[in-house]
Amino acid sequence: NAGVTQTPKFQVLKTGQSMTLQCAQDMNHNSMYWYRQDPGMGLRLIYYSASEGTTDKGEVPNGYNVSRLNKREFSLRLESAAPSQTSVYFCASSVGTGNNQPQHFGDGTRLSIL
């Protein structure tokens, strides 16, 4: 009954280091998403993948790249981490991108950039 699994749960990086956040879902969902959550700002969409083989930018894509490795996995990469990327990152998935399709969220990755 895993749902959406994110790894790692916590990470501390130095400015300029690179890092890949992993996300996997076992619900056979077509669509996957990466968000960041910052105090007082709700969740903001970084990138999403409507279906396997496609990715699109969200609201705040700068400084990030993504890979939809297969239907189950959607990774987020920080090539050169900056303090402004300190945040809690959430991965989500849904059956599709229609407005009746609820998104299922992982438990988050808390990332600190020093």
Add this chain to the structure above:
Amino acid sequence: GDSVTQMEGPVTLSEEACLTINCTYTATGYPSLFWYVQYPGEGLQLLLKATKADDKGSNKGFEATYRKETTSFHLEKGSVQVSDSAVYFCALYGAGGAQKLVFGQGTRLTINP
């Protein structure tokens, strides 16, 4: 662009009190509206949704009605419990054909016994 505004928190209530968390939105077209809940250390979970005007979503004693005339989707519960302590997010989806959720800033709710 599309946006969601929630009442500022934190909100602190006693057990069995009535709860209202205000949510208003700005959007083109006819979005679907959602309330998500985030318990400590966890991701967001869908609490309820409404997809058209005058629809009422309900779950776990919570309710919200899609009011197109006031562009609102206020969350209500008649008698809260300590276990309702969490952060609540109002969100909209699909306004103007955009394939994404737009979240409010979240409202932290604490219920004291």
